[in-house]
Amino acid sequence: MKTTQNISVAVDAIVFGYQKDQGVSILLIKRKYAPFKGKWAIPGGFVKEKESLEFAVERELKEETGVKIDYLEQLYTFGKPNRDPRNRTISVAYFGIVNAGKFQKLQANTDAVDAEWFPIKNLPILAFDHRQILTMAIERLRNKMTYEPIGFELLNQRFAFSELEDLYSTLLDRPVDRRNFKKKVIKLGILEELDEKAPRTGAGRPGNLFQFNKNAYDRLKNDGMHFEI
Amino acid sequence: MKTTQNISVAVDAIVFGYQKDQGVSILLIKRKYAPFKGKWAIPGGFVKEKESLEFAVERELKEETGVKIDYLEQLYTFGKPNRDPRNRTISVAYFGIVNAGKFQKLQANTDAVDAEWFPIKNLPILAFDHRQILTMAIERLRNKMTYEPIGFELLNQRFAFSELEDLYSTLLDRPVDRRNFKKKVIKLGILEELDEKAPRTGAGRPGNLFQFNKNAYDRLKNDGMHFEI
DNA sequence: TATATTTGCGTCATTATTACGCAAATAAGA
DNA sequence: TCTTATTTGCGTAATAATGACGCAAATATA
Numbered sequence: 478m479k480t481t482q483n484i485s486v487a488v489d490a491i492v493f494g495y496q497k498d499q500g501v502s503i504l505l506i507k508r509k510y511a512p513f514k515g516k517w518a519i520p521g522g523f524v525k526e527k528e529s530l531e532f533a534v535e536r537e538l539k540e541e542t543g544v545k546i547d548y549l550e551q552l553y554t555f556g557k558p559n560r561d562p563r564n565r566t567i568s569v570a571y572f573g574i575v576n577a578g579k580f581q582k583l584q585a586n587t588d589a590v591d592a593e594w595f596p597i598k599n600l601p602i603l604a605f606d607h608r609q610i611l612t613m614a615i616e617r618l619r620n621k622m623t624y625e626p627i628g629f630e631l632l633n634q635r636f637a638f639s640e641l642e643d644l645y646s647t648l649l650d651r652p653v654d655r656r657n658f659k660k661k662v663i664k665l666g667i668l669e670e671l672d673e674k675a676p677r678t679g680a681g682r683p684g685n686l687f688q689f690n691k692n693a694y695d696r697l698k699n700d701g702m703h704f705e706i
Numbered sequence: 707m708k709t710t711q712n713i714s715v716a717v718d719a720i721v722f723g724y725q726k727d728q729g730v731s732i733l734l735i736k737r738k739y740a741p742f743k744g745k746w747a748i749p750g751g752f753v754k755e756k757e758s759l760e761f762a763v764e765r766e767l768k769e770e771t772g773v774k775i776d777y778l779e780q781l782y783t784f785g786k787p788n789r790d791p792r793n794r795t796i797s798v799a800y801f802g803i804v805n806a807g808k809f810q811k812l813q814a815n816t817d818a819v820d821a822e823w824f825p826i827k828n829l830p831i832l833a834f835d836h837r838q839i840l841t842m843a844i845e846r847l848r849n850k851m852t853y854e855p856i857g858f859e860l861l862n863q864r865f866a867f868s869e870l871e872d873l874y875s876t877l878l879d880r881p882v883d884r885r886n887f888k889k890k891v892i893k894l895g896i897l898e899e900l901d902e903k904a905p906r907t908g909a910g911r912p913g914n915l916f917q918f919n920k921n922a923y924d925r926l927k928n929d930g931m932h933f934e935i
Numbered sequence: 936t937a938t939a940t941t942t943g944c945g946t947c948a949t950t951a952t953t954a955c956g957c958a959a960a961t962a963a964g965a
Numbered sequence: 966t967c968t969t970a971t972t973t974g975c976g977t978a979a980t981a982a983t984g985a986c987g988c989a990a991a992t993a994t995a
Binding site for chain 1: 711712713714715752753754755756757758759780782783786794798
């Protein structure tokens with residue numbers, strides 16, 4: 478018993494990236510058309526009738542920014558009656574990550590005059606209710622990285638331990654004791670220590686590269702292991 | 707730039723209730739119309755153009771079951787292209803709780819021939835992809851009650867400590883040491899012990915009633931306290 | 936009055952957490 | 966070359982949290 482609706486369905490994607498110098502950044506596009514023409518916005522667009530929500534997200538990201546995502550999960554659905562001045566639109570927001578190796582070159586197309594990475598410490602004014610969406614996404618990232626190993630998605634596949642430490646301390650915004658942090662993470666048993674030194678950046682004793690071992694994590698998780706940082 | 711869509715937007719509500727003898731139950735309705743006529747389903751329906759998603763949930767619950775909810779939060783949005791055989795429908799699922807005192811009398815109206823509470827240990831076959839939604843909701847309840855005080859929403863405002871213990875041990879499906887559990891919960895500092903004995907049920911030493919102190923919880927949480935059970 | 940049941944309060948061993956100390960390996964400057 | 970600043974690696978010790986369990990007190994029921 479369908480009543481005649483006139484509600485549009487969109488998807489939006491908050492995509493996180495990380496680099497040691499910039500910190501955590503978010504991918505935004507500059508809107509080409511009204512409303513909010515010229516304002517920065519989260520990439521996204523309307524869902525086509527035959528495609529899944531996830532497919533729509535990846536398609537829009539490709540079209541608007543050329544970026545291919547490494548991790549994707551649903552964030553929240555925003556549906557207030559007046560969030561889009563044109564007509565009623567509900568937007569299913571997704572949460573994505575690209576790893577540091579693919580902090581890719583951006584290419585703008587269809588809906589965007591421009592696409593750019595913005596450090597979360599220095600965000601522009603955003604179109605629609607996108608600021609609210611973004612705030613929720615950052616909150617999700619902060620929380621989730623403490624109880625699931627998604628922090629690794631932000632780094633290169635192989636990383637120096639100090640990068641992991643830096644990621645956690647800056648994002649959680651609290652000092653982390655280097656020695657205790659390492660003991661804790663190593664004891665989880667989900668990292669592999671490689672036989673290769675990390676590329677040097679200035680002074681200091683050289684350290685090995687590490688990589689996340691997803692198989693080990695899945696196995697341990699299955700045995701009731703509890704990831705927490 | 708809206709492309710012409712033909713997608714319907716619905717909301718569904720997984721509503722949990724609890725009673726010591728039944729365990730945790732979920733509110734379902736028997737469908738009155740095709741598709742899945744006569745099958746059990748999660749209450750819900752199409753969103754009206756001018757109402758918020760939350761309003762739609764409460765309206766549908768009222769219409770279909772007469773139940774008024776004590777706790778409500780968004781669960782997940784289900785949007786696979788063929789989840790509704792009629793036409794493309796995306797459904798924003800919500801997660802609700804009614805407390806034990808209001809394990810209310812049910813009244814069926816509009817869309818439902820009948821509405822009933824089903825213990826989660828004994829669920830019927832469900833319409834659409836509702837089984838999947840329900841599974842996710844139960845998972846959410848299980849997880850969330852370990853790191854946020856939503857378990858109390860399932861009990862009466864004033865409860866015996868053994869009820870809380872029973873709720874956690876049955877829902878988490880693991881034995882809970884009564885003495886350690888109590889020590890842990892009391893130490894959180896979010897319960898008020900009343901000067902009144904709990905109503906007797908059979909033998910055993912009588913114990914006081916307790917109630918959740920939301921103000922204390924908010925205060926402590928603000929000071930960085932970490933709820934975990 | 937005896938027995939089963941439930942609550943209340945405790946102890947003790949084990950494990951996790953936190954705060955540090957300090958030496959080794961490097962780059963850069965004197 | 967020698968010194969200094971920087972970063973890594975490996976540790977110890979005090980404190981806090983967890984988990985396993987003992988046992989008495991207060992009740993209903995047989």
